[in-house]
Amino acid sequence: MAKKTNDLSHTKWMCKYHIVFTPKYRRKIIYNQYKADIRDIIKQLCSYKGVEIIEGHLMPDHIHMLVSIPPKYSVSSFMGYLKGKSALMIFDRHANLKYKFGNRHFWSEGFYVSTVGVNDATVRKYIQEQEKYDIMQDKLSVKEYEDPFKG
Numbered sequence: 001m002a003k004k005t006n007d008l009s010h011t012k013w014m015c016k017y018h019i020v021f022t023p024k025y026r027r028k029i030i031y032n033q034y035k036a037d038i039r040d041i042i043k044q045l046c047s048y049k050g051v052e053i054i055e056g057h058l059m060p061d062h063i064h065m066l067v068s069i070p071p072k073y074s075v076s077s078f079m080g081y082l083k084g085k086s087a088l089m090i091f092d093r094h095a096n097l098k099y100k101f102g103n104r105h106f107w108s109e110g111f112y113v114s115t116v117g118v119n120d121a122t123v124r125k126y127i128q129e130q131e132k133y134d135i136m137q138d139k140l141s142v143k144e145y146e147d148p149f150k151g
Contacts, residue, residue, distance in 0.1 A: 008070065016054065017075055018123050019065045021083065021111040024101055028060040034094065038063075039149060041089045045082055049073060054120070055127045056149040059134060064127045066116065075113050083107040 005014045023029050030038055035058050046053055046067065055066040069078050087106035091098055097106070116123050 006068065006070070008072070011071060013071050014068070015071055016066060016068050016116040016120055018114045018116055018127075019067060019075075019079065019111060020062055020113075021079070022062040022108045024105050024108050026061050026108065027100070029097075029100075030058050030060050030063070034090075037093050038086070038090065041086045041093075042082065043149065045085055045089075049078060049081065051078065053149055055124045057127050057130055059131060064130055066120065066123055066127055079111050079113075083111075 005012045007013070039056075039058060042056070042063075042065075043053065050070050051073075052068040053065060054068060055064075057064045069075060083106075090106050091101075114123075
């Protein structure tokens with residue numbers, strides 16, 4: 001999967017990006033039933049656009065994703081779509097969150113993106129070990145080592 005090129009009608013491409021984005025005010029909201037629903041929503045929206053999630057991890061206050069985005073979409077337009085639609089779907093499933101996040105703004109305004117070359121093993125390892133690092137740093141009590149994007 002790491003060296004696989006995709007193709008459209010007249011294009012061969014391999015565009016991989018490491019993306020990190022956070023909930024508004026960096027609230028630690030991504031846990032329990034919210035975590036499962038956010039994972040399902042993100043997987044569903046990515047499949048609609050033909051975006052492949054290579055690796056992903058949901059932390060309590062941010063999301064790491066290694067994705068392959070087709071070149072017909074810019075990263076910013078895809079992130080606008082993903083954050084906009086997912087916020088609406090999250091508020092539809094969990095109406096009680098509307099009181100914490102006014103005006104249906106679930107995600108913070110910006111995001112981090114970095115291009116990933118052919119050798120993406122380093123980024124995959126970083127995403128997989130991010131929670132272990134946070135547990136050591138913050139002494140988190142909840143340990144979920146199960147990958148939410150698998151299954």
